[in-house]
Amino acid sequence: MNEVLLYVLKRLLILVLTMILVSFMTFGAFSLISGDPARTILGTEATEVQVRSLRHELGLDRPFMARYLSWLLGFFSGNLGVSFSYRQPVWELVGSKLMLSLSMSLLSFLMIILVAIPLGVFSYKATGKTMIWLRTIFNQLGMAIPPFFTGIVFSWIFGILFRLFTPGDFKGFSVSFWPSFMHLFFGAVCLSIPRIAMTIRMMRSTVISEMNKAYVRTAISRGNDRRSVLSRHVLKNSLVSVISFLGQTLAELVCAGIVVEQVLGIPGVGRFLVTSILHRDYPVVQTIVVILTFWVVFASFIADIINQVLDPRLRRGQT
Amino acid sequence: MTKKDSSIDPKSFLIVGAVITLLLVLVIIVGMFWTPYSPTAMKYGRFQSPSWNHIFGTDNFGRDIFSRIVKGAGNTLVIALSTVIIGAAGGILIGSLTGYFGGAVDVVLMRVNDALTAFPSFLLALLIVSLVGPGSKYSVVLALGLVFIPSFARVTRSEFASLRSRNFVTGARLTGAGHARIIFVYLLPNTGRVLLPALTIGFNNAVLAEASMSFLGIGVTPPDSSLGYMLSEAQSMVSIAPWYALSTGLSIVLLVFGVGLIGEGLQARAKEVD
Amino acid sequence: MLVINDLHVRFNGREREAVGGISLTINDGEIVGLVGESGSGKTVTAMSIAGLLPRRQCTYSGDILLDGKDLLHAQRSELRKLHGKEIGVVFQEPMSSMDPLMKIGHQIGEVLRIHTDLSMSQIKEKALEAMASVELQNPEQIYDCYPNELSGGMLQRCMIAAAIVIEPSLLLLDEPTTALDVTIQAQILELLKKLNARLGISMLLISHNLNVVRKLCSRIAVMKRGLIVEIGDTESVFLNPQHDYTKALIKAIPTRERRFG
Numbered sequence: 001m002n003e004v005l006l007y008v009l010k011r012l013l014i015l016v017l018t019m020i021l022v023s024f025m026t027f028g029a030f031s032l033i034s035g036d037p038a039r040t041i042l043g044t045e046a047t048e049v050q051v052r053s054l055r056h057e058l059g060l061d062r063p064f065m066a067r068y069l070s071w072l073l074g075f076f077s078g079n080l081g082v083s084f085s086y087r088q089p090v091w092e093l094v095g096s097k098l099m100l101s102l103s104m105s106l107l108s109f110l111m112i113i114l115v116a117i118p119l120g121v122f123s124y125k126a127t128g129k130t131m132i133w134l135r136t137i138f139n140q141l142g143m144a145i146p147p148f149f150t151g152i153v154f155s156w157i158f159g160i161l162f163r164l165f166t167p168g169d170f171k172g173f174s175v176s177f178w179p180s181f182m183h184l185f186f187g188a189v190c191l192s193i194p195r196i197a198m199t200i201r202m203m204r205s206t207v208i209s210e211m212n213k214a215y216v217r218t219a220i221s222r223g224n225d226r227r228s229v230l231s232r233h234v235l236k237n238s239l240v241s242v243i244s245f246l247g248q249t250l251a252e253l254v255c256a257g258i259v260v261e262q263v264l265g266i267p268g269v270g271r272f273l274v275t276s277i278l279h280r281d282y283p284v285v286q287t288i289v290v291i292l293t294f295w296v297v298f299a300s301f302i303a304d305i306i307n308q309v310l311d312p313r314l315r316r317g318q319t
Numbered sequence: 320m321t322k323k324d325s326s327i328d329p330k331s332f333l334i335v336g337a338v339i340t341l342l343l344v345l346v347i348i349v350g351m352f353w354t355p356y357s358p359t360a361m362k363y364g365r366f367q368s369p370s371w372n373h374i375f376g377t378d379n380f381g382r383d384i385f386s387r388i389v390k391g392a393g394n395t396l397v398i399a400l401s402t403v404i405i406g407a408a409g410g411i412l413i414g415s416l417t418g419y420f421g422g423a424v425d426v427v428l429m430r431v432n433d434a435l436t437a438f439p440s441f442l443l444a445l446l447i448v449s450l451v452g453p454g455s456k457y458s459v460v461l462a463l464g465l466v467f468i469p470s471f472a473r474v475t476r477s478e479f480a481s482l483r484s485r486n487f488v489t490g491a492r493l494t495g496a497g498h499a500r501i502i503f504v505y506l507l508p509n510t511g512r513v514l515l516p517a518l519t520i521g522f523n524n525a526v527l528a529e530a531s532m533s534f535l536g537i538g539v540t541p542p543d544s545s546l547g548y549m550l551s552e553a554q555s556m557v558s559i560a561p562w563y564a565l566s567t568g569l570s571i572v573l574l575v576f577g578v579g580l581i582g583e584g585l586q587a588r589a590k591e592v593d
Numbered sequence: 594m595l596v597i598n599d600l601h602v603r604f605n606g607r608e609r610e611a612v613g614g615i616s617l618t619i620n621d622g623e624i625v626g627l628v629g630e631s632g633s634g635k636t637v638t639a640m641s642i643a644g645l646l647p648r649r650q651c652t653y654s655g656d657i658l659l660d661g662k663d664l665l666h667a668q669r670s671e672l673r674k675l676h677g678k679e680i681g682v683v684f685q686e687p688m689s690s691m692d693p694l695m696k697i698g699h700q701i702g703e704v705l706r707i708h709t710d711l712s713m714s715q716i717k718e719k720a721l722e723a724m725a726s727v728e729l730q731n732p733e734q735i736y737d738c739y740p741n742e743l744s745g746g747m748l749q750r751c752m753i754a755a756a757i758v759i760e761p762s763l764l765l766l767d768e769p770t771t772a773l774d775v776t777i778q779a780q781i782l783e784l785l786k787k788l789n790a791r792l793g794i795s796m797l798l799i800s801h802n803l804n805v806v807r808k809l810c811s812r813i814a815v816m817k818r819g820l821i822v823e824i825g826d827t828e829s830v831f832l833n834p835q836h837d838y839t840k841a842l843i844k845a846i847p848t849r850e851r852r853f854g
Contacts, residue, residue: 118520148534149568156557214689222677223707233692254438259531274535278451312739
């Protein structure tokens with residue numbers, strides 16, 4: 001276990017370095033393009049004096065590195081700057097929205113794992129002609145259905161026809177629990193459909209290639225039946241290959257959620273990102289992009305750690 | 320794949336996919352010159368449900384939805400194709416050079432590449448769009464095209480790296496073929512096996528990403544139209560005219576499905592060759 | 594006692610039979626070698642005995658009886674009771690033949706877990722015993738290792754330990770030394786000989802290497818194109834080969850080895 005711990009520490013260091021690099025690049029990019037936010041905020045009618053005093057107020061007259069460092073320090077102490085368009089601290093605006101988006105992603109991730117992994121494992125036996133066609137059609141269809149389309153269809157069927165929730169009227173969990181939960185639930189379903197198709201496909205081809213490996217023959221020669229060959233040997237070996245894929249899926253879910261939040265009217269961070277992009281509210285865009293990137297880096301970190309624990313081949317040579 | 324799986328000829332996926340795609344493309348191309356009704360004329364009665372005259376019904380302004388979908392799909396197709404062309408051209412160029420020559424440039428570029436591919440492409444595209452200015456089809460094409468470069472570069476590079484030491488390449492080198500000749504005449508045609516499926520996947524990703532962006536209002540905006548933009552319109556009237564959302568959404572699904580089947584067939588064929 | 598009687602195997606879609614009607618008997622405690630080049634049908638024969646034949650993809654006939662129990666036509670569920678328990682198999686590539694994610698000790702004890710009601714601690718004890726009997730140094734330490742942490746020779750010892758831990762009546766050795774260095778090869782063959790003497794397990798050694806077979810087996814059968822072309826006591830086959838193919842095989846052994854082998 002010591003090797004694992006050492007790996008975690010090493011990986012953690014890389015994680016922090018990546019995050020700093022990403023935040024630097026994002027900050028740099030936005031400083032370059034944002035032009036003069038003070039001018040943007042005040043409009044063309046403002047006087048030079050007004051603009052200068054607002055720039056001072058926003059700290060825009062300091063050198064780049066100083067601004068970056070104070071922004072970075074602020075980021076980790078929860079002070080994310082002030083939104084241009086709302087004139088409010090970014091964290092107040094983003095915090096609860098972030099929780100909402102992450103919960104929807106995690107819910108969807110859970111659905112993917114619970115549905116796709118068992119189906120992927122058991123579909124490896126489906127080898128008849130009809131089964132191959134059915135499987136391929138369902139797979140390709142699943143991958144072809146964009147979440148925002150299912151979102152519209154669900155909000156029509158379950159929201160308008162069955163009145164399970166009112167799309168767009170998200171009051172929050174404390175106000176009305178079930179309708180809020182329904183928003184997240186259907187959002188998660190929309191998000192998971194194409195990814196379930198992808199994961200089943202991935203899982204299936206991994207199980208098949210593992211089934212053809214020599215250790216399976218050994219396991220059969222010892223008297224294992226098909227089920228225990230799967231559960232004791234093949235499943236774990238297949239997971240090792242699928243986990244990095246799942247890590248990436250977890251990362252992508254938050255970004256894919258942007259569209260679903262828009263469709264179902266969930267006031268999540270993605271929807272906020274889009275409105276902020278349209279309003280050129282760069283402090284907000286910048287913060288959300290950095291947070292989402294951290295999430296991406298973090299997901300791959302978790303996937304790497306799990307693989308490290310599962311696969312002794314990776315542990316060797318790390319120390 | 321196992322022996323049993325090859326009981327279906329990958330060609331059959333290819334054929335079914337190609338038939339669906341060709342039909343759609345045919346309709347779209349015809350639609351560029353002629354549609355049953357003018358897609359912009361607002362005179363066919365508001366919210367007509369589907370009938371023989373208007374197979375997909377009409378929208379809130381009384382426009383024929385089928386004609387609008389055909390026109391919108393044309394835009395979607397052009398955007399997706401341009402995106403794939405930018406992504407593939409850039410990726411193949413970078414991938415073939417780094418894969419062929421190797422060395423320090425290769426190592427550095429591929430590290431950057433790995434970092435970029437680990438990044439959700441949709442977020443990256445959103446970022447680029449927000450940098451170059453949202454709400455135009457050109458920024459969508461630029462953003463998505465740039466975002467697709469790394470994955471094409473990766474695929475091409477790994478093929479080149481494995482092909483460059485093969486005997487037929489060494490042979491070509493011994494007969495005095497220059498680098499350019501080896502890359503374009505000997506190596507590039509041999510990467511088709513993996514690049515063709517990658518192109519279909521790229522195309523589908525482009526269609527879906529464009530639709531998402533236009534749906535969000537940061538992609539194609541009026542007076543231009545695309546399937547994604549039309550869906551965002553259709554959403555607001557889904558309770559009155561559900562056929563609008565359904566026909567538009569299913570058009571996207573069908574397009575992606577057809578190309579997806581082609582990709583499936585190409586991939587299966589590539590595996591068979593191995 | 595293993596009796597093979599007129600075994601035929603043909604894979605679907607192939608003209609020629611992989612095994613074209615062979616008969617072979619292995620007496621209790623005997624080591625028999627099955628020699629032939631690749632494609633001669635020796636591995637298919639071994640797979641038929643071990644029940645690893647992909648039944649749906651081939652047609653087969655004849656009999657394979659282990660102590661009177663049918664190995665060829667029995668139900669899979671019946672066969673599973675014999676796999677591992679009555680027949681142990683050692684494969685060619687120890688590294689790929691082991692589950693990379695399972696501890697060595699658990700893989701050695703797996704047969705006991707499947708076929709006996711022993712407790713976890715009893716299984717571990719037996720596994721350690723088996724590891725000691727294949728002359729592994731510090732079995733306690735190796736027990737908790739994963740395959741990637743051991744050398745090929747050590748892994749093959751572990752594979753043998755896993756196959757004999759339940760003391761089967763037949764040990765199938767499918768090219769057990771082919772993937773190993775020459776010095777390790779000799780050690781493994783020595784070990785197999787000792788195990789045969791001590792436990793009285795019958796063995797069927799499959800190899801393309803006549804030298805290996807000569808060191809271990811009392812009888813050899815030479816296969817070519819699905820048929821046994823020659824069978825007899827090892828020394829008499831070597832000294833007085835009857836079939837041209839056997840002569841060619843013997844001739845193909847490098848002279849130095851032939852003399853000092």
